[in-house]
Amino acid sequence: MDSEHDESIEDTQHEIAELEAKLAAARQRLQKKAKTETTLVHRPSEIPLNAFSSANHYILLLSDSALPLGSFAFSSGLESYLAHTPRNSATFSVFLPESISSYASTTLPFVLAAYRDPSALATLDDTLDAAIICTVGRRASIAQGRALLSIWERSFASSLPHHAVEALKPYAALLRASNSASSASSSAKTPAGACHDLPPAAHAHLAPLFGAVASLVGLTLHQTAYVFMLSHIKALVSAAVRASMFGPYQAQKVLGSGDVPRMIAAAIEREWATPVEEAGQTMPIMDLWIGRHELLYSRIFNS
Secondary structure, eight states, X not given: OHHHHHHHHHHHXXXXXXXXXXXXXXXXXXXXXXXXXXXXXXXXXXXXXXXXXXXXXXXXXXXXXXXXXXXGGOOTTHHHHHHHSOTTTOOHHXXXXXXXXXHHHHHHHHHHHHHHOGGGXXXXXXXXXXXXXXXXXXXXXXXXXXXXXXXXXXXXXXXXXXXXXXXXXXXXXXXXXXXXXXXXXXXXXXXXXXXXXXXXSOOOOHHHHHHHHHHHHTOOHHHHHHHHHHHHHHHHHHHHHHTTSSOHHHHHHHHHSSHHHXXXXXXXXXXXXXXXXXOOOSOHHHHHHHHGGGGOSSOSSOO
């Protein structure tokens, strides 16, 4: 009996040892497999290119401060505001909400309308040109819009689908024809008092062009409106830094605060369904500041 009992214990111990060896081997295999899968997950070369959205790529490009629109040359009335307001009450926290409200009410409906129907770009451009009262603001809008069209043709078009590139070609051709006609008209000798000049068929204002471009590169409507307004705010903050209102760290604090997204969201919600026929200036004093910029004795911005 004792020998049989001893043999049973030895068999059990031997079986336990075999099971433990199998368990250890299984754990090793599991660890190797987990390491392999972790390596594959974190290797960028294994991620297909189409995993990154093209729209997200263009969001970063269109919101980049380095986008050569020439925004750095314009203060959107900030420099004139500083010159016409007592120093103790001229603060950026007062000017920023007023500028956002003004910019949204005058331009955002055109951005949204052009996004919804890029084929109506020429009509929207002409409507906006008629709606802008301030000559200085009009020149700034046209300068930045033409810069955006140049970026589209020289930089973006080569990597976009054929149908997207073709969508803006009629408008670009119309703009060139308008420029040629204007040049020919200004160089032609006409009798004194003659007035046969026709207004150009296209101007290239920034707002409708931005909406059309954003639509063609795949941004959503809300993304388009947000990037458009954020770009305006970033340009204002940059102008404030160069005007010595505050330094670069304070500038990032302003942009990173919760107030900026709240003001953008409120402006977008307010203008979301505004037809272009009802777009207009909500802050008349903003036109006065921008318009009087050219009368400043010394200035560092074009407008």
